[in-house]
Amino acid sequence: xxxxxxxxxxxxxxxxxxxxxxxxxxxxxxxxxxxxxxxxxxxxxxxxxxxxxxxxxxxxxxxxxxxxxxxxxxxxxxxxxxxxxxxxxxxxxxxxxxxxxxxxxxxxxxxxxxxxxxxxxxxxxxxxxxxxxxxxxxxxxxxxxxxxxxxxxxxxxxxxxxxxxxxxxxxxxxxxxxxxxxxxxxxxxxxxxxxxxxxxxxxxxxxxxxxxxxxxxxxxxxxxxxxxxxxxxxxxxxxxxxxxxxxxxxxxxxxxxxxxxxxxxxxxxxxxxxxxxxxxxxxxxxxxxxxxxxxxxxxxxxxxxxxxxxxxxxxxxxxxxxxxxxxxxxxxxxxxxxxxxxxxxxx
Amino acid sequence: xxxxxxxxxxxxxxxxxxxxxxxxxxxxxxxxxxxxxxxxxxxxxxxxxxxxxxxxxxxxxxxxxxxxxxxxxxxxxxxxxxxxxxxxxxxxxxxxxxxxxxxxxxxxxxxxxxxxxxxxxxxxxxxxxxxxxxxxxxxxxxxxxxxxxxxxxxxxxxxxxxxxxxxxxxxxxxxxxxxxxxxxxxxxxxxxxxxxxxxxxxxxxxxxxxxxxxxxxxxxxxxxxxxxxxxxxxxxxxxxxxxxxxxxxxxxxxxxxxxxxxxxxxxxxxxxxxxxxxxxxxxxxxxxxxxxxxxxxxxxxxxxxxxxxxxxxxxxxxxxxxxxxxxxxxxxxxxxxxxxxxxxxxx
DNA sequence: CTATATTACTAACACGTGTTAGTAACTCGT
DNA sequence: ACGAGTTACTAACACGTGTTAGTAATATAG
Numbered sequence: 209x210x211x212x213x214x215x216x217x218x219x220x221x222x223x224x225x226x227x228x229x230x231x232x233x234x235x236x237x238x239x240x241x242x243x244x245x246x247x248x249x250x251x252x253x254x255x256x257x258x259x260x261x262x263x264x265x266x267x268x269x270x271x272x273x274x275x276x277x278x279x280x281x282x283x284x285x286x287x288x289x290x291x292x293x294x295x296x297x298x299x300x301x302x303x304x305x306x307x308x309x310x311x312x313x314x315x316x317x318x319x320x321x322x323x324x325x326x327x328x329x330x331x332x333x334x335x336x337x338x339x340x341x342x343x344x345x346x347x348x349x350x351x352x353x354x355x356x357x358x359x360x361x362x363x364x365x366x367x368x369x370x371x372x373x374x375x376x377x378x379x380x381x382x383x384x385x386x387x388x389x390x391x392x393x394x395x396x397x398x399x400x401x402x403x404x405x406x407x408x409x410x411x412x413x414x415x416x417x418x419x420x421x422x423x424x425x426x427x428x429x430x431x432x433x434x435x436x437x438x439x440x441x442x443x444x445x446x447x448x449x450x451x452x453x454x455x456x457x458x459x460x461x462x463x464x465x466x467x468x469x470x471x472x473x474x475x476x477x478x479x480x481x482x483x484x485x486x487x488x489x490x491x492x493x494x495x496x497x498x499x500x501x502x503x504x505x506x507x508x509x510x511x512x513x514x515x516x517x518x519x520x521x522x523x524x525x526x527x528x529x530x531x532x533x534x535x536x537x538x539x540x541x542x543x544x545x546x547x548x549x550x551x552x553x554x555x
Numbered sequence: 556x557x558x559x560x561x562x563x564x565x566x567x568x569x570x571x572x573x574x575x576x577x578x579x580x581x582x583x584x585x586x587x588x589x590x591x592x593x594x595x596x597x598x599x600x601x602x603x604x605x606x607x608x609x610x611x612x613x614x615x616x617x618x619x620x621x622x623x624x625x626x627x628x629x630x631x632x633x634x635x636x637x638x639x640x641x642x643x644x645x646x647x648x649x650x651x652x653x654x655x656x657x658x659x660x661x662x663x664x665x666x667x668x669x670x671x672x673x674x675x676x677x678x679x680x681x682x683x684x685x686x687x688x689x690x691x692x693x694x695x696x697x698x699x700x701x702x703x704x705x706x707x708x709x710x711x712x713x714x715x716x717x718x719x720x721x722x723x724x725x726x727x728x729x730x731x732x733x734x735x736x737x738x739x740x741x742x743x744x745x746x747x748x749x750x751x752x753x754x755x756x757x758x759x760x761x762x763x764x765x766x767x768x769x770x771x772x773x774x775x776x777x778x779x780x781x782x783x784x785x786x787x788x789x790x791x792x793x794x795x796x797x798x799x800x801x802x803x804x805x806x807x808x809x810x811x812x813x814x815x816x817x818x819x820x821x822x823x824x825x826x827x828x829x830x831x832x833x834x835x836x837x838x839x840x841x842x843x844x845x846x847x848x849x850x851x852x853x854x855x856x857x858x859x860x861x862x863x864x865x866x867x868x869x870x871x872x873x874x875x876x877x878x879x880x881x882x883x884x885x886x887x888x889x890x891x892x893x894x895x896x897x898x899x900x901x902x
Numbered sequence: 903c904t905a906t907a908t909t910a911c912t913a914a915c916a917c918g919t920g921t922t923a924g925t926a927a928c929t930c931g932t
Numbered sequence: 933a934c935g936a937g938t939t940a941c942t943a944a945c946a947c948g949t950g951t952t953a954g955t956a957a958t959a960t961a962g
Contacts (some may be wrong), residue, residue, distance in 0.1 A: 228914095232952060266949055332611060576940085584921090624910070
């Protein structure tokens with residue numbers, strides 16, 4: 209236990225060759241002439257001593273860490289409120305490990321403006337970072353970018369050339385709304401997932417309006433309410449909508465979690481989903497399937513988002529010529545019962 | 556961008572001192588006599604050159620990585636089926652970063668028996684690992700332990716002296732069952748969260764039986780069914796229970812996710828929760844609060860589990876004398892409506 | 903038989919830090 | 933004026949690898 213670490217030097221000695229030869233054999237360096245006999249002796253010595261090259265020394269020599277950092281700017285509650293982030297993380301580390309990279313997980317404590325994630329790249333803990341929850345006013349981000357740091361964002365920043373991977377929020381919201389339109393609804397309300405300070409909220413609202421416009425329906429701001437991540441906010445928003453003189457026949461709620469509260473509000477006034485009010489959510493959280501009624505919603509390519517982010521970042525790190533550095537991933541409509549698509553007749 | 560990295564050598568030159576002095580000043584090494592003037596010059600030079608010490612070189616010199624690995628053995632679906640793992644991860648990295656450690660996230664692809672996580676410690680990517688989802692038949696685990704690797708398990712291994720942090724499954728299940736007993740139930744069934752191959756399942760079943768025994772109720776195996784993580788399995792198991800000649804008046808379902816299916820089954824035969832059948836779940840998933848009816852359940856100290864695991868591991872790494880290496884964290888009963896505790900009268 | 907090419911290696915440097923042992927210069931007590 | 937102690941540093945080594953340039957020994961060609 210307290211015995212010294214086995215180094216390539218030890219292997220060399222046992223095999224009766226130089227350390228250089230050991231390196232050549234074990235790394236299988238192409239173009240190096242090594243006799244079959246020596247090769248065998250080195251392998252045998254390494255096996256016998258249970259030799260494992262030291263990753264730190266290797267990094268030092270290579271000038272590369274083979275590590276990517278995953279920086280989480282959102283608060284824990286927000287990031288892990290649903291299935292989403294874990295899946296992103298999973299996709300990320302899958303892509304990383306497929307290319308021989310490791311993943312450093314670095315959540316930023318809420319309210320920490322000291323720019324701790326700068327250290328990740330300044331001190332070379334990682335070769336690059338995937339940054340989730342970017343903010344436009346992030347000066348640190350611009351700074352390290354200017355210094356040549358490799359960064360990929362998860363989510364977009366308006367008017368920026370920083371590489372990113374994002375989910376097609378506009379397209380998804382449009383799809384959700386069109387689904388309701390196709391089912392015959394004309395008076396369709398919307399409850400956002402969060403305040404409009406969040407780009408995703410703005411995008412989903414834009415998609416909703418786009419769908420209405422495409423079908424020639426007048427967009428009416430009195431039918432738009434603002435959620436705030438929580439079921440409570442959905443409950444409040446829906447009550448507000450129900451109190452209107454002209455009740456909507458369908459609501460697009462841009463977050464399944466928020467939709468949960470909306471359903472409760474509808475039930476509480478004695479109305480039924482989807483018979484009286486049809487509902488489409490967004491996110492496809494794991495329990496959407498088991499809600500009462502099962503929620504029609506938009507599924508996000510969470511795994512793909514993480515995978516794509518890591519993949520893009522690693523290509524940037526490797527210095528490959530990357531022609532497409534801003535990627536938008538398609539969403540998918542999952543039809544269940546809450547939208548009324550499975551009702552035999554619509555009046 | 557392609558300009559060379561700023562090293563402590565550069566700082567030394569600019570400040571007109573040796574590299575050693577730079578190291579003494581910047582690391583504030585105690586007992587070293589440095590004049591106030593020199594000290595200032597070094598700080599100024601470092602600031603001016605925007606110097607950041609290279610983490611890799613530092614590790615090499617220190618012989619320590621200041622990194623802990625978080626190894627996930629469960630499949631993604633299983634690990635992230637609910638809020639649990641993300642919270643563990645969050646607690647873990649909080650504890651780590653509080654002590655100057657970074658967190659390497661290393662999920663093991665399902666079906667990968669090549670023992671990839673061995674490399675984490677063999678190649679010194681990390682000073683130690685927190686291993687989630689340990690298996691008794693894991694030879695790799697015993698091997699690296701024998702070589703002196705620092706390992707902390709999340710979850711217990713029977714008859715082992717390996718340090719671990721775990722949730723009190725027995726106590727939690729006992730508490731859940733006692734809650735039902737206190738509400739007047741005598742004929743209490745149980746649906747497990749998973750097959751008994753999983754230690755957590757066995758422990759929860761033991762807790763259920765313990766509670767019955769303590770109250771002098773005869774434990775009846777015909778009232779026990781086995782879930783399999785999913786709502787579907789809960790649906791099936793509950794239907795099976797309902798088909799019995801003598802229906803239980805209450806059921807302890809050792810997983811909220813499984814309980815979801817159980818509720819559906821009960822509803823489908825026209826019975827009510829909790830009036831006809833009372834229900835207590837386990838895990839307190841985020842949506843338990845919003846189920847219909849809101850689910851009484853056992854809340855797990857997920858954050859504390861991660862935090863405790865990292866903390867214990869780092870203490871082991873630091874060589875501190877640790878007197879308690881096997882830690883069990885208490886759970887908490889969250890009373891909502893599904894258990895009938897809020898009904899005014901019980902018949 | 904000699905010049906050249908090939909084979910099979912190795913010596914030495916680079917990566918950037920932390921740290922131990924040592925050394926001038928300067929102060930101080932006697 | 934001299935030895936001892938203090939102050940303020942520095943030279944040199946260690947950490948463990950990857951890699952470039954070079955070198956003997958052997959094979960091949962003319």
